[in-house]
Amino acid sequence: MEEVIGRTCLPLVRDEVWLPVEETAQVGRARRSATSLAERLGFDATRTAEVGLAVTEVGTNLYKHAQQGAVLIRTVRGERDAAIEIVALDRGPGIRDLTLAQQDGQSTTGTLGVGLGAVARLATTCSMTSQPGRGTALVARFLLKADRVPEWGEEPAAGLTRPIGGEDVCGDAYAVCRSADRLVLMMCDGSGHGPLAAAASELAVRIFRDEPAGQPEALVARLHTALRGTRGGAVAVADIDLVTRKVRYCGLGNIGAAVLADGRKQGMISVPGVAGHQARTIRAFDYALPERAVVVMHSDGLTERWGADQAGDLIVDPPVLVAATLLREAGVRNDDACVLVARTA
Known part of the structure; x- marks a missing residue:
């Protein structure tokens, strides 16, 4: 990691x-993609087989029981x-008892x-979230050794990107830096x-990760200069102060952002x-950051017409599952999509 x-x-x-997983052949494709990646990363044969088995289990259940699985x-x-990391999403009927569903040998139709x-x-x-009537999201991460503690420790923020249909790469991207008392x-x-x-x-x-810490408006100005000669794009930076409980936000272009707390969504302003x-x-602009608040940023591949109730369980779910749930619920536009979620407690 950089410092x-x-x-x-x-x-x-x-x-x-x-990868969509709506028929048997797509389960096999998902397994082959995962095991090929494991081999490229230097996983040994046993660990590679474990990754393949896990992806097969996830894909098989998406195919058998879910709707619009991916x-x-x-x-x-x-x-x-x-x-x-494997992220699975579906629009199935959801799971009412997650604890029971994760016990060996359990099978409930539609889960x-x-x-x-x-x-x-x-x-x-491995973690999972489910909303009855809306669907399920699962994320499983595999290091070289199952019991290894990763160098980066606990991650207070996580994001997802998804390219527009027909493209292999997504034009949206995100990054997160942290210190003892703040997230950027x-x-x-x-x-x-x-x-x-x-x-x-x-x-x-790259510019953001290499840039010394500074006010969001200074970072956005630096990015504006650096992106000359490229396609350019919408850019936003949120500086979350975990001590004063404030977030300073600077957005240029169509990046959506909000603070979620106590069941409410407080939008943050980006300028044209x-x-x-x-x-x-x-x-x-400065915004108050209530205790246990969650900060969300997203590209215009997600509609802004989503509510805090569509983000899953903000108190329990890790940021990657909140991001996955929002992508499923609000990522309805035929466009590149990106969503980034940070927990502040």
């Missing part, structure tokens, strides 16, 4: 492939450690019941789609413009 003036950047996450296979990379106990045992970490989030929605949009967003990530091309005004 710049007291900041530590969370590991880089790269989405390898999103699996994301991605890498998580620090300086020394690497992991494979991911069979095999979840095995997935949890094989994974380094960055998101870039590269203009358009495909490799050129992704190149702009990847440049924004395109980083790298047009920025008449770069301005930051």
Whole structure:
């Protein structure tokens, strides 16, 4: 991981492939994609087989019991450690008893019941959330050794990206840096789609991770300058102060952002413009950060017409599951999509 003036950047996450799982052949494709990735990351034969078994269990249950099931296979990379992360989403009837569903041998029609106990045992970490009538989200992470503690420790923030249909790469990207008393989030929605949009967003990530700590408006101005000569895009930075319980937010372009707390959604303001091309005004706004609040940022691949009740259990669910739930509920536009979630308690 990188460290710049007291900041530590969370590991880089790269989405390898999103796969629909609605028929038997797609289960096999998901397994092959995951095991191939494990081999490239240097997993031994036993661990690679465990990854393949877990993905097969997840995919089989999506195919048999869920609706509009999909699996994301991605890498998580620090300086020394690497992991494979599997995210599964569906729009099935949901699971009413998650504890029972994760016990070996349990199977309830319309759930991911069979095999979840095995997935949890094989994974380094595994968590799941479900909303009756809406669907289920599961995330399982696999390090080289199942019991290994990753170098990056607990992650207070996590995100997901998903490319527009027909593209292999997403033009949206995000990054997170932290210190003892704050979290700093960055998101870039590269203009358009495909490799050129992704190149702009990847440049924004590199600049942000290398940049000394500063006010969000200064970071956005730096990104605006750096993105000249690229497609450009919408850019936003949120500086979350965990001591004073405030978030300072600066958005340029169409990045959605909100503070969720006590069942309410407080939107945050982004000003019009395109980083790298047009920025008449770069301005930051301050917002109160209630205890146990969650901060959400997202690209315009998600509709802004979502409510706090669509984000899952904000108190219990880890950030990646909140992000997955929001992507399922609000990622309804045919566009690149990105959502980033930070827990502040």
